[in-house]
Amino acid sequence: MPTDQIVQYCLSGVTVGSIYAIVAIGFNIIYNTTGVINFAQGEFVVLGAMTAVSLAARMPLAIAIGLAVLITALIGALVELIFIRRVKQPTVLRLIVITIGVSILLRETALHVWDEKVRALPFFTGTEVSSVTLLGAHVSPQVFWVLGVCAVIVAGLSLFYKFTLPGRAMRACAANRTAAQLCGIQVRWMVTVSFMLSAGVGALAGCVISPVTQTQYDMGAPLAIKGFTVAILGGLGNSIAAVAAGLLLGLLEAFSISLFPLAYQDVVAILVLLAVLCFRPSGLFGRRDAPAAGGF
């Protein structure tokens, strides 16, 4: 394989990989405060991108994206307030089932609001034909936006969890719910905040990737399952490891195209998931006996 082709595959792998990482971080945010996997995570990505596409027709792109992220974060909060909070005896089975229900409702709402057409945000800089030449490979400038936003999200969340009061409170909830409650932390509201944060992060991911991969109402489920694969691969709850795992899965998928037909691309990621669940359910970077909930 010539060098420029390898670079091309690498960059496309890293691009989708960082999106998987952001989706995985969304899973982790909610998992850390509630111990639940939110099956509607992929829908937040779609909602964010779709809202931004609609708003971008009427206002500057940056403001449209900001508003879309806010709106999706609000939807995330509403999902928690209206549905999750009201589950009596919240067993894992019940919470899984209800988040699945929420994901279907969100997807169907998206279908009825935006129909089944494929949409895309405009490229942030340049157009779809503009490219930067890197080691002989041609890359869209949007790739750098994706990588940059991913880095900013990871850094921002790290700072949020380390230095702000709500961030620390959320970490306390992750470490020990009862103890956090005894310290006067409003655990219930922290759960709401984590849904908001997770939805907002997902929406931002949806916006930056939209010009490259385009957005359709039913993209949520495959994205969610790959994000979950990445979250497991990195060890549930560990978001720094999720970035590494995301890049790994992205690269694997990109190079799999040279071996298998494109139609089977999703199969590769899912086989990775099944293999990890089989051999190392605590993740590549987690210790075998690591506790389920960790910090950021």
Place this chain on the structure above:
Amino acid sequence: MRFRRYAPIAGLVLFVIALQLALSATGRTYYFTQITMSVYYSLVALGLCLLMGYAGQISLGHAGFFAIGGYTAAFLTTHNLAASGGAVRLLRPLGLLVDRQDLYGNAVVSLSPWLALAIALAITTAVALLVGLPVIRLRGHYLAMATLGFGLIIYRVVLGTPGLGEADGFSDVPPFRLFGWLEVNGRKPFAAQNYYIAWTWVAMVMLLGANLVRSRAGRALRAIHESEEAADALGINVARYKLTVFVLSAWLAALAGVFAAHYRGGIGPSEATAFKSIRYVAIVAAGGMTNLWGALTMGVLLNFLSLRGVFGSYDDAVFGAILIAIMLFAPDGLVRVPRLFRRIRKKLDGSLVA
């Protein structure tokens, strides 16, 4: 005791006969077709109910098992073996081949549906063990995601493989002659007998369920559902029971797939979508998770309404809403037949004592 155990099943048989008479009276074959398909879908839901209700595990990939059954049967019974002389020479004396003519009058030699059924179940067993073995030891989300992933793999494979018809699936699956005049066939003269064939499977599952609950295995499963640790401490082999139920429920789904494919004469990738799997979960949840009768009632009712097109373009949304509403307002399901029975029985007992 015996009477109480089998009375509901006798009731089911009477209901099925009454429904058949009512449907025949309308003179519309499509009611039979829709009910029969609903019953096959309910068979999947019943298997899932065994898994969710009695083993406390969730599967988001049961449509995948339905598709494995349906596609295996469809592929093997439509694949023309005329060109491969060796296979024909080997299988012909064993009576495992069927000669027929296709739509254009060409001679086709294909595998017997019985052999195809056996192969479909064998493949299902292998796949269910492969998916279930590692993840059944894990809890909650892991099995949910792993089965969702398994379902997506099956969907991608049937959608992307030219030999499996890609987006079109199979459309000329031959009827399945069980014996004599009894055959799984979607044509009009066969409508009533196929209605009974489908219900027979359901009745057998209900019989199994009625006996399972009161057996050693049934008690073990209920103990697992209550608390895995406690069951483990009592010496119950938790992983093995869970795996057994997983394979059993996969069989039921595959069986429904095989019969539905022969009945409808085809199968397409839409049977394998993640949404189909979630729909089965919604049906089981609406029936009350641990309630086979509830799953059956909801399965037949909701699938029939859906096949009649009552929900229109909101079909998926209806099932999503059902999931949410059940979890929020009625986590024990909508159908409470046993409780009703118990109340009646209590009244009867009371009057006897008095």
